[in-house]
Amino acid sequence: MADSIFADGWKANPYWWELAPRPEWPVIDVPKKVDVAIVGSGYAGMSAALHLTRAGRDVVLLEAKEPGHGASSRSGGMAGSGLKIGYSDLKAKYGQQRAVDMVTESERSLEFFEEFLAGEQIQCHYQKVGRFIGAHAPSDYEAMARGIELVKKEAGLETGYMIPRSEQHTEVKTDAYHGGKATLSGGGLHPAIYHQQVLDRVKQAGIKVCAHTPVTAIARSGKGFEVTTARGKVLADNVCVMTNGYTPPAAQDLRRRLVPVGSYIIATEEIGEDRITDLFPHHRMIADTKHILYYYRPSPDRKRVIFGGRAKTRDIETRESGEILHKFMCGIFPELKDVKVTHSWTGNVAFAFDKLPHIGVRDGIHYALACNGSGVVKQTYFGYKTAMKILGKPEGKTAFDELEFTTIPFYDGNPWFLPIVQRWYQFLDARAN
Ligand SMILES: Cc1cc2nc3c(=O)[nH]c(=O)nc-3n(C[C@H](O)[C@H](O)[C@H](O)COP(=O)(O)OP(=O)(O)OC[C@H]3O[C@@H](n4cnc5c(N)ncnc54)[C@H](O)[C@@H]3O)c2cc1C
Numbered sequence: 444m445a446d447s448i449f450a451d452g453w454k455a456n457p458y459w460w461e462l463a464p465r466p467e468w469p470v471i472d473v474p475k476k477v478d479v480a481i482v483g484s485g486y487a488g489m490s491a492a493l494h495l496t497r498a499g500r501d502v503v504l505l506e507a508k509e510p511g512h513g514a515s516s517r518s519g520g521m522a523g524s525g526l527k528i529g530y531s532d533l534k535a536k537y538g539q540q541r542a543v544d545m546v547t548e549s550e551r552s553l554e555f556f557e558e559f560l561a562g563e564q565i566q567c568h569y570q571k572v573g574r575f576i577g578a579h580a581p582s583d584y585e586a587m588a589r590g591i592e593l594v595k596k597e598a599g600l601e602t603g604y605m606i607p608r609s610e611q612h613t614e615v616k617t618d619a620y621h622g623g624k625a626t627l628s629g630g631g632l633h634p635a636i637y638h639q640q641v642l643d644r645v646k647q648a649g650i651k652v653c654a655h656t657p658v659t660a661i662a663r664s665g666k667g668f669e670v671t672t673a674r675g676k677v678l679a680d681n682v683c684v685m686t687n688g689y690t691p692p693a694a695q696d697l698r699r700r701l702v703p704v705g706s707y708i709i710a711t712e713e714i715g716e717d718r719i720t721d722l723f724p725h726h727r728m729i730a731d732t733k734h735i736l737y738y739y740r741p742s743p744d745r746k747r748v749i750f751g752g753r754a755k756t757r758d759i760e761t762r763e764s765g766e767i768l769h770k771f772m773c774g775i776f777p778e779l780k781d782v783k784v785t786h787s788w789t790g791n792v793a794f795a796f797d798k799l800p801h802i803g804v805r806d807g808i809h810y811a812l813a814c815n816g817s818g819v820v821k822q823t824y825f826g827y828k829t830a831m832k833i834l835g836k837p838e839g840k841t842a843f844d845e846l847e848f849t850t851i852p853f854y855d856g857n858p859w860f861l862p863i864v865q866r867w868y869q870f871l872d873a874r875a876n
């Protein structure tokens with residue numbers, strides 16, 4: 444089709460897999476007995492595995508598909524410290540001290556992440572370019588400005604500064620926002636190379652990774668657990684469920700506390716560094732304040748636009764989502780209307796009903812779940828925290844301990860209500876602007 448928005452040879456796979464192809468992984472036997480069995484080989488599972496192994500624990504990573512099949516090799520690669528819930532809402536719900544602890548720890552998680560990259564000598568195109576959050580409505584601009592001041596006053600943290608609408612082209616060349624908030628910390632990386640290099644460290648540490656080994660049941664056995672997989676059983680003193688937006692029925696008690704949501708992304712064809720720098724003068728990661736937000740950025744080589752969001756209220760094929768996201772992108776950058784899409788893909792994130800990260804132990808099973816759309820930094824960090832908890836170390840304590848991990852009656856993990864909720868969000872977004 445002459446007017447197709449797709450480039451010849453477009454792919455329904457992540458752009459990231461071009462430089463970091465999916466690993467060919469040998470099928471190894473499931474061990475009979477380990478100290479810790481970890482379900483899921485994303486950032487969270489691998490981070491926990493590395494820290495446990497270095498403390499002398501015998502660990503197996505059990506993965507349903509190939510390593511990194513989940514969100515960790517598909518994400519937007521935006522690495523930041525923020526939480527989905529703002530400080531004043533946290534304060535209203537948990538009180539000032541706990542809210543301060545949560546935002547402080549959240550900032551700390553980014554420091555941890557950067558130390559982790561440096562310590563492991565991971566080269567994943569991490570660029571500390573910061574982030575800009577566009578205000579969808581004037582009231583969002585005011586709320587972000589108040590938030591910055593309050594966090595500064597009560598937590599002593601500098602979380603960014605406001606850019607008025609008249610100057611927003613210095614951040615991103617669009618008129619779609621009513622100004623926004625710039626943050627200098629964090630930045631962007633290549634998510635699949637990040638995953639691949641942590642996987643290399645996992646391999647170097649001698650950790651057993653059983654790929655194509657879906658866990659089908661987890662049951663108590665004596666003081667530990669018997670973990671049943673499609674390829675055999677393993678006894679473990681401890682079990683960690685690190686499956687986030689892919690949490691299976693084998694962990695039903697956790698699955699029913701999570702809302703998996705498909706997030707969609709496209710990569711454009713190369714438009715050259717000059718045009719990219721014109722659109723993104725500081726090459727920042729960009730997001731907005733809508734309920735159903737867009738997130739977008741330059742590719743790490745600064746030649747393409749990577750643009751993501753929830754394409755439709757229901758799950759759709761990646762060709763259709765590619766067309767929709769291209770339209771959304773042109774709403775932000777009209778000048779990209781003739782730029783073609785080379786890759787269009789999707790992956791699952793997991794929301795908790797309270798939109799906070801959840802880490803802890805339920806019925807003896809450890810978990811670090813609910814990235815709420817931002818898990819590059821947080822899931823790496825909470826993987827480490829989970830390891831510290833299993834080791835009984837004080838470093839395992841976090842401000843997110845013992846949050847009530849709620850669900851709703853009769854919910855089994857299949858989010859039938861998503862289209863309804865998202866239509867409501869679309870209505871709110873349309874009304875606000
Ligand atoms: C399209 C998209 C864009 C995103 N963009 C960003 C971003 O820009 N910045 C950011 O911070 N975050 C982003 N995220 C979120 C981030 O990618 C995730 O929070 C993070 O990768 C989750 O890591 P994880 O280890 O918890 O889970 P995952 O990486 O999802 O891994 C879970 C693993 O569990 C495995 N599994 C499931 N069931 C079983 C079973 N029965 N047995 C064994 N294994 C099983 C899955 O196959 C999967 O590999 C994005 C996510 C998506 C999908």
